[in-house]
Amino acid sequence: MLDIHLRKLRARDEISAPEEAAIRAAACPEIRLPADTIAIRKGEELAASTLLLEGMMCRFKDLRNGERQITELHVAGDFVDLHSFSLKRLDHSILTLTECRIATVPHAKLSAITEQHPHLTRVYWFQTNLDAAIHREWELSLGRRTAIAKLAALFCELRIRLGIVGLAEEAAYSLPLTQLDLAECLGLTQIHVNRTLKELRERKLVEFRSGRVRIADLAGLAAVAEFDPAYLYLERRKR
Amino acid sequence: MLDIHLRKLRARDEISAPEEAAIRAAACPEIRLPADTIAIRKGEELAASTLLLEGMMCRFKDLRNGERQITELHVAGDFVDLHSFSLKRLDHSILTLTECRIATVPHAKLSAITEQHPHLTRVYWFQTNLDAAIHREWELSLGRRTAIAKLAALFCELRIRLGIVGLAEEAAYSLPLTQLDLAECLGLTQIHVNRTLKELRERKLVEFRSGRVRIADLAGLAAVAEFDPAYLYLERRKR
DNA sequence: CGATAGCTTGAGTAGATTCAAACAGAGTGG
DNA sequence: CCACTCTGTTTGAATCTACTCAAGCTATCG
The missing domain is CATH 1.10.10.10 (Winged helix-like DNA-binding domain superfamily/Winged helix DNA-binding domain)
Known part of the structure; x- marks a missing residue:
């Protein structure tokens, strides 16, 4: 049931049938997570990336006094930590805000996809750049907007x-x-x-x-x- | 004179001699830019990415009242708009803060590099993810730090x-x-x-x-x- | 030597915070 | 079924961090 993820990709890129098949083949069975659960803890070594299929999650960083800054909200269809494929561990944690349905995709399978489907590599690289663009807009909000x-x-x-x-x-x-x-x-x-x-x-x-x-x-x-x-x-x- | 860029890459990754040669071969001759110059204007179509070799530049977004938010500072060695390779146009402008020495790398040559050197693709994907990580830390600063x-x-x-x-x-x-x-x-x-x-x-x-x-x-x-x-x-x- | 950019300081203000209290709604157990 | 709890929302009052406005200072440069 990765339809929603494919819908997100197809909003901006063409995804061929073999590419779709490769993505579907890479995903592990779905899991449910309750609300308010830390799905990925800052710093832990990761061997898979997480696709959000239903619900909302967020990336956040915090200070010692407990103040928390959410750095991005994630909606259904988002790869919440695609960047962990490249970074291996995250500089922030990821939290469910609602009950969520997720699927994980092992990094080994992402590796194979990027080797066999160069176009998908560009699509996913673009998606991580899109996250960065959202971060920048949030910097503008945080720094300058009322x-x-x-x-x-x-x-x-x-x-x-x-x-x-x-x-x-x-x-x-x-x-x-x-x-x-x-x-x-x-x-x-x-x-x-x-x-x-x-x-x-x-x-x-x-x-x-x-x-x-x-x-x-x-x-x-x-x-x-x-x-x-x-x-x-x-x-x-x-x- | 891309030494400083290679130094930055090699701080985290091994770069082989052929990879280094490919990077050096891809870069156009150096250019100087005076301080306080918009090097890349928000929204314009880009066919090359810019390597900063000396000086400082920044990415910024602004509001209609003229208030400006710098979203990242760039130091020598940084690819200031590697993300333009994937995004094609930027959501922000890029400004020199000092006099700068830069080199541009055509996207066509970056394409060739990514096709012939999969490891370099991962290195550069990582570098764009590093920019995103810096953005997130700045979000924490902007939102929560005194x-x-x-x-x-x-x-x-x-x-x-x-x-x-x-x-x-x-x-x-x-x-x-x-x-x-x-x-x-x-x-x-x-x-x-x-x-x-x-x-x-x-x-x-x-x-x-x-x-x-x-x-x-x-x-x-x-x-x-x-x-x-x-x-x-x-x-x-x-x- | 005047012009300009950048730095410094003071006084008053404003946007957002802290502290405090009360209310609404959902779920729980006796 | 009602009291109770818990989470989330709403409002008021006092406070504070950072802003605005204003002015003077310093260094550099043509």
């Missing part, structure tokens, strides 16, 4: 990323995060996220309640965020 | 990155940036950087004046930063 723009930008990003894999409508999607999760993405406190969500609601831009985002004014939201989706590299790529 | 810890962490990071290519002593190195440049790296204002540098000086941790960093108390500085170099993946890698 609280309201941070939230607006995140809601815009997730609308597109979830839309790519068919998990968002035009102006609404399910987002099973707490206000604390959002705060840890945006470098804010939960309390300030709460107040800022209230402002977004009152300005009739977007509503976030009980795990659902309803965008009331998409253009207005994008304007507050100064959202430019170029960093998500949505155009289809030549083979 | 001003003094942000500066401390940056000084620790650069000490190591410059040291790898022989441009740092044990506790001092040249860093030709203004306080405004630092502010744009750290999500602060120049004025607050100034006050925070003063505090670092008074606490006898580090001194930054006239483009030079002198670390008075490395352990103390690393402690303030909670600096853990794991994200720089310094251990040597198996072939």
Whole structure:
């Protein structure tokens, strides 16, 4: 059931039938993980990468006082640690935010894929570069955007990323995060996220309640965020 | 004169003589760029990647009000836009901070290298993943570190990155940036950087004046930063 | 020697935090 | 079924970190 991962790849690249077969053959059977579980611990040696098929996960780093910074959110279809294929161990941990369905892909099989399918190598290299591009946009948010723009930008990003894999409508999607999760993405406190969500609601831009985002004014939201989706590299790529 | 780039690669990987020859053969003659020049403009189609041989450059994104976020600093030896090989256009611009010496490497030649030297493909994929790891550490700084810890962490990071290519002593190195440049790296204002540098000086941790960093108390500085170099993946890698 | 870029310091302000308390909803056990 | 707990949300008040505005200083350069 890697369909959702293939959907993500095919949003930007052509994937041939033999390539699809190679990917499907490489994946181990699915596993379920409960919410709030550390799936991958910082520093441990890894011999497989993890594909997220359902649910949400995040990469995070933390400080000794317990403050946590989420560096990227992962949605269904994402390879949450494709970079571990190259890095062998991670500089951060990976946590489930909801109950998740995952499949692992042994690095040995990824090696074989990259040897036999040079185009897939480029596709996966691109995917890790896409993660880096998302990190950069988050650096812009964390360093320069105001609280309201941070939230607006995140809601815009997730609308597109979830839309790519068919998990968002035009102006609404399910987002099973707490206000604390959002705060840890945006470098804010939960309390300030709460107040800022209230402002977004009152300005009739977007509503976030009980795990659902309803965008009331998409253009207005994008304007507050100064959202430019170029960093998500949505155009289809030549083979 | 790609020696410094090879030094950077060899800090973590073995590069064979034929691989070295392939890299050297791929590079175009050197060019000089004056300080404060946009070397690569966001969004433009790129057909070559740029190697920084001397000087400092940065990747940055900005908002309409002119506020700028530097997302990564580049030192000599870095491929400043290796990711453009895969992305084709960048989501950010690249700026020289000092006068720079660069060499470009056409994407066509990088393609040939990746086809003929699978090990180099892994090396360069790793290098783009290293950039992403630096982005993540900066997200932690931007989102959660205090001003003094942000500066401390940056000084620790650069000490190591410059040291790898022989441009740092044990506790001092040249860093030709203004306080405004630092502010744009750290999500602060120049004025607050100034006050925070003063505090670092008074606490006898580090001194930054006239483009030079002198670390008075490395352990103390690393402690303030909670600096853990794991994200720089310094251990040597198996072939 | 004036112009300019960069650094330094002071005073007042603002955006976000901390601390505190109360409320809502879901799940649990007696 | 209701009391209880736990997690998550909401609001107020006081505080603080970092920002803005303003001004003066220093060094360099043509």
